[in-house]
Amino acid sequence: MKKFINKTDNFIIDSLKGFAKAHDDLVELNLDPIFVTRKKINSDKVLLVSGGGSGHEPLHTGYIGKGMLDVACPGHVFTSPTPDQMISAIEYCQPKNGVLFIVKNYSGDVMNFEMASEMISVDHQTVLTNDDAAVINSSYTSGRRGVAGTVIVEKVVGSLAELGGDLTACKKLGDKVNLYSSSIGAALSSCTIPAAGKPTFEIGDDEIEFGVGIHGEPGRKREKIKEASLIAEDMISVILKDFEEKSLNIKDSNGVLLLVNGFSGTPLSELYLIYNEVSEKFSAKGIHISRSMVGNYTTALDMAGASITVCLLDNEIKKHWDSAVMTPSLRWGNEDV
Amino acid sequence: MKKFINKTDNFIIDSLKGFAKAHDDLVELNLDPIFVTRKKINSDKVLLVSGGGSGHEPLHTGYIGKGMLDVACPGHVFTSPTPDQMISAIEYCQPKNGVLFIVKNYSGDVMNFEMASEMISVDHQTVLTNDDAAVINSSYTSGRRGVAGTVIVEKVVGSLAELGGDLTACKKLGDKVNLYSSSIGAALSSCTIPAAGKPTFEIGDDEIEFGVGIHGEPGRKREKIKEASLIAEDMISVILKDFEEKSLNIKDSNGVLLLVNGFSGTPLSELYLIYNEVSEKFSAKGIHISRSMVGNYTTALDMAGASITVCLLDNEIKKHWDSAVMTPSLRWGNEDV
Numbered sequence: 001m002k003k004f005i006n007k008t009d010n011f012i013i014d015s016l017k018g019f020a021k022a023h024d025d026l027v028e029l030n031l032d033p034i035f036v037t038r039k040k041i042n043s044d045k046v047l048l049v050s051g052g053g054s055g056h057e058p059l060h061t062g063y064i065g066k067g068m069l070d071v072a073c074p075g076h077v078f079t080s081p082t083p084d085q086m087i088s089a090i091e092y093c094q095p096k097n098g099v100l101f102i103v104k105n106y107s108g109d110v111m112n113f114e115m116a117s118e119m120i121s122v123d124h125q126t127v128l129t130n131d132d133a134a135v136i137n138s139s140y141t142s143g144r145r146g147v148a149g150t151v152i153v154e155k156v157v158g159s160l161a162e163l164g165g166d167l168t169a170c171k172k173l174g175d176k177v178n179l180y181s182s183s184i185g186a187a188l189s190s191c192t193i194p195a196a197g198k199p200t201f202e203i204g205d206d207e208i209e210f211g212v213g214i215h216g217e218p219g220r221k222r223e224k225i226k227e228a229s230l231i232a233e234d235m236i237s238v239i240l241k242d243f244e245e246k247s248l249n250i251k252d253s254n255g256v257l258l259l260v261n262g263f264s265g266t267p268l269s270e271l272y273l274i275y276n277e278v279s280e281k282f283s284a285k286g287i288h289i290s291r292s293m294v295g296n297y298t299t300a301l302d303m304a305g306a307s308i309t310v311c312l313l314d315n316e317i318k319k320h321w322d323s324a325v326m327t328p329s330l331r332w333g334n335e336d337v
Numbered sequence: 338m339k340k341f342i343n344k345t346d347n348f349i350i351d352s353l354k355g356f357a358k359a360h361d362d363l364v365e366l367n368l369d370p371i372f373v374t375r376k377k378i379n380s381d382k383v384l385l386v387s388g389g390g391s392g393h394e395p396l397h398t399g400y401i402g403k404g405m406l407d408v409a410c411p412g413h414v415f416t417s418p419t420p421d422q423m424i425s426a427i428e429y430c431q432p433k434n435g436v437l438f439i440v441k442n443y444s445g446d447v448m449n450f451e452m453a454s455e456m457i458s459v460d461h462q463t464v465l466t467n468d469d470a471a472v473i474n475s476s477y478t479s480g481r482r483g484v485a486g487t488v489i490v491e492k493v494v495g496s497l498a499e500l501g502g503d504l505t506a507c508k509k510l511g512d513k514v515n516l517y518s519s520s521i522g523a524a525l526s527s528c529t530i531p532a533a534g535k536p537t538f539e540i541g542d543d544e545i546e547f548g549v550g551i552h553g554e555p556g557r558k559r560e561k562i563k564e565a566s567l568i569a570e571d572m573i574s575v576i577l578k579d580f581e582e583k584s585l586n587i588k589d590s591n592g593v594l595l596l597v598n599g600f601s602g603t604p605l606s607e608l609y610l611i612y613n614e615v616s617e618k619f620s621a622k623g624i625h626i627s628r629s630m631v632g633n634y635t636t637a638l639d640m641a642g643a644s645i646t647v648c649l650l651d652n653e654i655k656k657h658w659d660s661a662v663m664t665p666s667l668r669w670g671n672e673d674v
Contacts, residue, residue, distance in 0.1 A: 002525040002526070002542070002543070002545070002562055002641065003525070003565075003607055004525075004565040004568065004603065004607040004608075004610055004611050004643060005564070005565055005607065005610065006564045006565050006566050006610075006614075007564075011606070011610070012606075014565075014610045014613050014614075015606040015607070015609045015610040015613070016609070017613045018608075018609035018610055018611070018612035018613030018614075018616065018631070019609040019612075019631075021612065021613065021616050021626075021629070022597075022609065022612050022616075022629040022630075022631045023629070054606065055604075055606065057604065057605040057606045057609075058605060062605075188339040188340070188341075189339070205339070206339070208339070225339055227342070227343045227344075228340075228341040228342055228343050228351075229343050231341065260359075264602075264604045264605070265601075265602050265604075265639065265641075266341065266639070267392075267394065267601045267602075267636060267638055267639050268394040268395060268399075268601070268633070268636070269348070269349075269352040269391065269392065269394045269638075270340055270341040270342065270352070271341075271355075272352045272353070272355035272356040272359065272394075273341055273342065273343075273348070273351045273352040273355055274341050274355070275355035275356075275358065275359050276351050276352070276354045276355030276358065277343075277351075277355075279355065279358050279359075289358075292358070292359040292360070293359075294355070294356075294359045296605070296633070299604060299605070301604055301606075302602065302603070302604050302641065304339065304602075304639065306341060331668055331669055332668055334671055
């Protein structure tokens with residue numbers, strides 16, 4: 001294992017300390033228990049709380065700030081945060097208008113966020129993300145996995161909460177964005193958990209794992225690597241079928257948001273190449289891409305690979321996608337608004 | 338070699354097409370010869386033109402837009418762009434107030450930008466970046482190499498040019514930012530050029546290349562991997578010595594900009610860990626970090642590794658660093674300004 005690391009046990013703390021210092025205008029780190037909040041807490045808005053195992057950075061800490069999350073609770077690498085993290089963060093923030101938990105659908109996360117929600121007295125709801133169309137049930141999941149679509153949920157609901165949307169409206173919008181989102185990924189390499197010290201799975205020099213999870217969970221098939229154009233074709237098939245099964249019209253005139261997400265070991269040049277393949281094929285099928293994101297937004301430690309996420313945009317989602325956001329890892333729009 | 342790629346020969350074109358489509362609100366791609374410009378060209382400002390071999394994305398194309406570059410000319414992977422690319426781009430943009438070339442100090446780039454500048458009639462100047470303190474003379478360089486400090490030059494000079502600074506002032510500021518910047522990197526892995534199909538250099542499972550170049554050029558020493566804290570210590574020594582040799586006071590009260598740059602194969606969590614190490618050590622030495630950037634800004638294909646760049650901030654540099662910028666890969670400040 002080759003990593004920039006001191007002691008394996010301190011990896012997350014050392015990294016979070018650096019994160020908090022690098023962005024000390026935007027965020028604040030609490031160490032015992034571990035949680036990260038906005039620098040300026042607004043207790044009048046619905047408090048958006050997310051979290052999950054570390055190793056997916058910038059998810060979730062990098063999305064804390066105006067127009068997005070209020071709190072993130074990072075667990076150890078690929079390990080759920082514990083309920084005391086969520087509970088302490090909520091006590092610290094003193095929300096007056098409820099808490100919305102945004103949780104990726106992994107059994108450990110679901111259980112621990114549920115435990116936390118049973119132990120707080122403030123109004124709360126949970127949006128469970130499960131945008132990964134690859135497989136149903138997996139190493140750490142019952143049902144579908146939550147992956148990069150979670151970023152879109154956090155951005156869109158973050159905007160509504162910032163503009164004063166109440167808990168019910170935020171929950172409803174979050175569920176809609178999740179339903180309207182569909183993702184599929186492929187790995188070219190495994191990833192290495194620091195404490196394990198060796199790759200999570202073995203993969204041949206000429207193989208890819210199609211439908212891989214963001215912890216290296218198995219996907220749909222192990223196959224020989226082929227041209228990016230053909231991999232993109234397979235990805236699109238999965239997405240189209242998923243929208244069909246959900247009875248959603250991907251050809252809606254409002255268009256879609258296309259997120260090409262890197263798992264962190266794949267260069268930006270290759271992600272743009274995938275974007276090109278998907279956008280050419282979408283264009284041929286009459287699918288209109290009206291918003292785009294290309295980069296490492298939901299990662300899997302050092303894994304080489306990428307996913308695509310398609311989110312159907314209606315007027316409400318589009319408006320909240322476009323609104324100003326100011327976080328360490330997503331930043332656009334007028335900062336004074 | 339495992340990459341998301343179709344034909345090796347088309348890699349750069351396929352990737353640039355995706356880039357241009359994903360950011361069609363900001364940039365425009367010309368294919369024959371290849372250059373990328375802003376969507377809205379302002380021929381009244383000093384035209385900032387950069388370029389170089391591909392494989393360092395988001396450098397330079399990702400920095401095209403308001404407050405930064407006007408034009409980027411990408412060559413093949415790790416290969417200089419040819420003079421016709423720069424000449425055609427300048428003809429296309431019709432600048433009325435001169436051209437500033439921002440060129441990383443590699444022999445091929447220097448030669449081809451010089452040839453281009455001899456063949457254009459418009460006023461022009463060149464800022465040559467050579468911020469890499471690792472080595473003097475290298476595989477593709479006489480003198481020091483230009484690396485991630487180039488991003489800071491492009492941002493700061495981009496701001497001055499946007500605000501109406503003339504060619505002489507832009508050249509002077511660019512040279513100052515370059516002088517005030519110092520970088521050093523370390524590789525944990527090699528990188529693979531698509532056309533070569535195999536890693537550029539061999540490196541043992543427990544080794545790092547300290548002082549590596551962004552094309553995998555040799556650095557100062559090949560050594561056993563050690564704790565990140567110790568690697569950071571070595572990096573800081575190089576930077577401090579460089580500032581000393583330049584007779585610049587790194588402890589100036591205005592503080593420094595610290596950029597922790599990933600070469601693309603290293604996860605964000607590790608980059609933040611390096612940031613933490615450097616910032617703790619700087620703090621102990623009385624060096625004040627007043628601005629920070631952590632991410633993949635100047636990459637080396639799929640190389641695992643990272644560099645640190647320190648730029649001394651005077652009032653002028655700080656003002657232009659903070660000003661609004663709107664490009665695919667750097668974006669902050671008020672977009673309406």
